[in-house]
């Protein structure tokens with residue numbers, strides 16, 4: 001057992017646990033942040049995507065001990081003061097999902113990508129970020145519309 005301190009969604013957080021446990025289960029079971037989903041458990045479906053120190057990561061392949069001192073953002077950390085983040089709002093506006101189970105992970109990867117490079121072409125963001133997501137529901141044209149919308153909003157200086 002070890003106490004691991006890190007920043008979670010902008011707040012200092014500490015958990016005392018086995019440091020080899022996966023971030024996914026600490027988020028879901030210990031911290032009640034169930035927006036990060038369990039799909040494959042093998043870093044191949046993208047449903048558990050979170051952002052660690054501004055880079056996309058798979059919570060099912062990250063040990064909690066490895067986030068010590070780092071900053072972790074989950075889907076629950078995107079909305080601020082009751083307002084959805086532009087990526088979340090764009091998914092809602094364009095109905096960029098069907099089952100919705102895969103959506104938090106897609107939103108986190110698109111968020112990370114646009115934060116890093118708000119000038120990236122939406123098609124490039126789609127290709128690079130969503131290739132690793134196993135959503136096969138056919139909502140991709142609407143997801144592309146959502147990325148275009150979010151990209152325009154974030155270029156305008158929205159977080």
Ligand code: FES
Nearest residue numbers: 039040041046060
């Ligand atoms: S559950 Fe982590 S990538 Fe599928």
Ligand code: FES
Nearest residue numbers: 098099100135137
């Ligand atoms: S949103 Fe779940 S399969 Fe597409």
